[in-house]
Amino acid sequence: MDGEDRKELKILGSKERCQDLISMTFANFIAYVLGYFFIFFACNFIHSMLRPLSQPRIISESIVGLIVGNLNFITKAFGQSVPWTLYSVAEIGMLCYMFALGLEMDPYVLVHRPTREAKVAYAGMLSTFLLSCIFAPLMNFFSTTSKLEFIIFLALAISNPASPLLTRLITDLKIGKSDIGKLVIAAGIHSDMVSTLLMAICTIISKSRGHAFVVTLATVVQMMLIAKFGSSFICWINDQNPKGKPMKGSHLVLSVAFMVFICAFAPVIWAASPIFSAFLAGLVLPREGRLSKMVISKLNYFWSSFLCPVYFFWAGLQADFDQFNPGKFSTWSNLFFLFMVATIGKISGTLVSGMLSGLQWQESIAIGLLLGVKGHFHIYLAVFSGEVGIISTSSSIVMIIVTLLTIVYIPLVVEYIISRARQRSNNPRMVLQWLDPSSExxxxxxxxxxxxxxxxxxxxxxxxxxxxxxxxxxxxxxxxxxxxxxxxxxxxxxxxxxxxxxxxxxxxxxxxxxxxxxxxxxxxxxxxxxxxxxxxxxxxxxxxxxxxxxxxxxxxxxxxxxxxxxxxxxxxxxxxxxxxxxxxxxxxxxxxxxxxxxxxxxxxxxxxxxxxxxxxxxxxxxxxxxxxxxxxxxxxxxxxxxxxxxxxxxxxxxxxxxxxxxxxxxxxxxxxxxxxxxxxxxxxxxxxxxxxxxxxxxxxxxxxxxxxxxxxxxxxxxxxxxxxxxxxxxxxxxxxxxxxxxxxxxxxxxxxxxxxxxxxxxxxxxxxxxxxxxxxxxxxxxxxxxxx
Structure with missing residues (x-):
């Protein structure tokens, strides 16, 4: 065989390998698409079954993710690259979630005189934080990390409610316009903002170690610059694109690039946490105006409609039930203590604040139960902590179960609030304004x-x-x-x-x-x-x-x-x-x-x-x-x-x-x-x-x-x-x-x-x-x- 024949065979072999690679990539793509639609329809099916119980969509998505992610034939079919790809998708989804969360919040309420909602939020946070610090040493969660750092971060995470999920639940269950609904929503947002901000600060300090002061100062300067120039940039975009006219494509691309830049700047420069960096960036940007409202709505829709099924499948894949230890006493004691601390901590704080603000104890307990709800961010923290070895996989699964337990009872609490409201409505309203003019x-x-x-x-x-x-x-x-x-x-x-x-x-x-x-x-x-x-x-x-x-x-x-x-x-x-x-x-x-x-x-x-x-x-x-x-x-x-x-x-x-x-x-x-x-x-x-x-x-x-x-x-x-x-x-x-x-x-x-x-x-x-x-x-x- 001469040189030309060998060259021709080599070309034919390269073409065959390329065709095989393309076929494999296409097959993987088809498998990803089919898998995504299977998970998506499974979530919808489970959600339709749980709808009579007024359970939110996060419960059905968690069930599907935990079950499908632990099926042996699925885990064996995946190579090493697939979990990493899923983690990247989940990370992008959490970045969108945290950026939208920060953008929805108003940090300037921290410098105002505390309202009744803020007092309820602070009381619930403080009591939960103290109880967590007391009982955390009794929980066998520790692995290779410093106990003090873990206790503080765990206490802050337990004190943190999932305000987007809480707001959605309160609205869907028809008490969003009531006074107690407004109080819970405002207190939840306030508590979520403060606790997440404290977790971000703790993460910056713990990661920087000996350079804590320099990194903290750099982060503060960065946030001030974003607040200054970011506000001017967004105001300019809003002025150039008045309401009622379609937004210019170049301005939209420029806005997306700007937001990606401010979220990625800190992680690239000094390896800061991208999740908390996105939250801080969103927090300092103005939440008013056409651009901010559009970004919040689009990110929330993209997250809830497309990324959530993949996110929970990744969580289920990492929560390997083969490593769960249901036969050990420590597993159930951790679950019990974690749930009780998260629940009793909130209730005790709202009871104290309720007594000071004139709330009845029944309403104070209901508010505490509602503010104890956890959500997507807490599941992410649990899975991520288990993945990097901070805690064991069994402890990670315990945290996920506790997170779901704080959600499933919410419809029962709201039903109790509604029943009390109906009881009140049966009594005549002792108000002159509503008194019939024809009655004495x-x-x-x-x-x-x-x-x-x-x-x-x-x-x-x-x-x-x-x-x-x-x-x-x-x-x-x-x-x-x-x-x-x-x-x-x-x-x-x-x-x-x-x-x-x-x-x-x-x-x-x-x-x-x-x-x-x-x-x-x-x-x-x-x-x-x-x-x-x-x-x-x-x-x-x-x-x-x-x-x-x-x-x-x-x-x-x-x-x-x-x-x-x-x-x-x-x-x-x-x-x-x-x-x-x-x-x-x-x-x-x-x-x-x-x-x-x-x-x-x-x-x-x-x-x-x-x-x-x-x-x-x-x-x-x-x-x-x-x-x-x-x-x-x-x-x-x-x-x-x-x-x-x-x-x-x-x-x-x-x-x-x-x-x-x-x-x-x-x-x-x-x-x-x-x-x-x-x-x-x-x-x-x-x-x-x-x-x-x-x-x-x-x-x-x-x-x-x-x-x-x-x-x-x-x-x-x-x-x-x-x-x-x-x-x-x-x-x-x-x-x-x-x-x-x-x-x-x-x-x-x-x-x-x-x-x-x-x-x-x-x-x-x-x-x-x-x-x-x-x-x-x-x-x-x-x-x-x-x-x-």
Missing amino acids: LRMLLCLQGPQNLTTAINFMEISRGTAEPGIMVYATDMIELTDQVASTLIHREGVEAVTVTDESIVEMREQITAAIQAYMEESGKGITLRRMLALSTFNNMHQEICVLAEDALASLIILPFHKRQRGDGKLDEGHLWFRHVNRKVLRHAPCSVGILVDRGLGLTGKVSKSLESLKVGVIFIGGKDDREALAYAGRIAGHPGINLTAIRFLLDSNADNGSIRARSTRHAISEQEEEMKLDDECFAEFYERFLADGRVTYVEKYVVNAAETVSTLRTLEGLYALFVVGRGHRVDSILTAGMSDWEECPELGPVGGILAASDFSVMASVLIIQQHSPKGDLHGLDDEFSVI
Whole structure:
């Protein structure tokens, strides 16, 4: 065979090898595609079976990944390159997940005053972290790594909730718009951000070892540069591609290249963790604007729709059940301790924060269980730790099982929350705003003594409005239970289980009863009277008042202000114990509460149609309490002796409020817009009923800020004998921002405090109303669940 023949044979052999390589590559590609679709359809099938149990998709994907990844014929068919390829795909998916997670979060909330959601998040994180540090040495997770580093990182991972999964679960299970749903979502995002940030810092320090300071400083500088120039770049892209027009291809490619560069810079330069580097890069970039929103939606869709099946198959492939040790006691003890620490840690923290913020213990436990949910990132940490030898494969499988256990009970917790909401909806809402105008108003009118008698009578007359539907008044004496009074009590059966025989108290009550009965006989049409007694120590008197109001199905409790007017028109120092009672009633009342500051109402002759009309002004700025004050004003508008004026304060649209709105978070702005919508609807209904026919005068006051609000309020001095205002303690409005800093009596609210101040008026009485909310502000569920 000559040289040409050998050359020809060599060429033919090369062609055959190339064809074989191409055929093998094509066959592998076909196998990958078929395998992907098999896993994808298997996940959908399992998810459809678990849907009646309200289990999320992560459960079905985990089941498929763990089962398929542990099939012997599949693991034997794979070479060494396939697991590495799957790991690369899973790594890319986790990079997308963490970058989108950081981009969705607002790091500037860390420098603001902690909200209730932040306090719940911090409490749950701290308690879980401490419990993890205590019990981690009892778990046999350690391998070759430093125990201290592992304990800290494990504690942070257990403290970390999966906020994207939690948000999805809360939304899918139909409590996303409820108050408890909003609280859990906000607390979960806050906790996720803080704990992931701490894990990133710990990773940077542990990896850099002796160069920790230099690497940390370089990372901080890098983040500052990304925040500075990245924001400018994204703003430029947004300006060049306004909403409504397709994004330019060159700008889209440039944006992708920029984001890949900032995520890969730190891992390439100083071998930082690419996962945490992507999270930090996303965290410092602005989350507002067209580009950021598009990136978040596209990455989340790409991750959930295409990468998740491969990700869980990789996790199942690495979680080799042949190395799982179910027969060892340490395996189940690790699983038990890890699950209990993750669950009890969150519950104990939310219980403490719930007690401080007024949440009921049932809701606190439910919040703790919801915040204990783990997700994709925790499975990645478990698998990665086992793969690099930090922990054993058996321990890695234990962590995956615990992660899934924190998810499966979530639908049961939400079902419990819904059942409690439905139970509440069966009870009548003790709120004036939702009370049928054609039904009578049931009121618990409290008296401290004979000094409140004339005021109480005039207030009853004002409140009755028209004779139909009328009001039911429970005139209640507030009597302190001293040792002397206790010695005169007689215990009986029936409604009046306790009777006071103290002569001074009996005489006082008879005096009040006689005066009220005289009024009722003369002009008490439309009023039904019941006499009651709140007999208790000052520490517990609020409980007695709340029980009486609940038993009477009252919609409004009226409390006298603890200060009384002196002869010179000023208010005295008042009775501090009655102030203590008033503040506790505001916190625990089962219905709306009004505090009446009497400055002349008790000195005025009885209000009736035969006497000169009483000028009443209802001030409406916005919020639940102001809507409740407007509802009360609607009740008294029909009284022939009342000359009512509705005064609405509005924000001057011509003023520059951009700096104020810029400091508000997106969540706060959306809440303000929702409240403004409710305010407009409420006022429109009031206008239709009372203003259109001229029964009520309407005045608008346009102001810019709180200072103008105060000055405008002072111009009303001398115009009205009674002001009706909302307490406004739950309102975050530009018109009242900062006014609470001057409050002498927070129970009166910012506007009520100004109107009741001694330097405002000596003739104008003030009624401050607070609308009832279930304890802890966990309402908002009834309407949503009524259609489930």
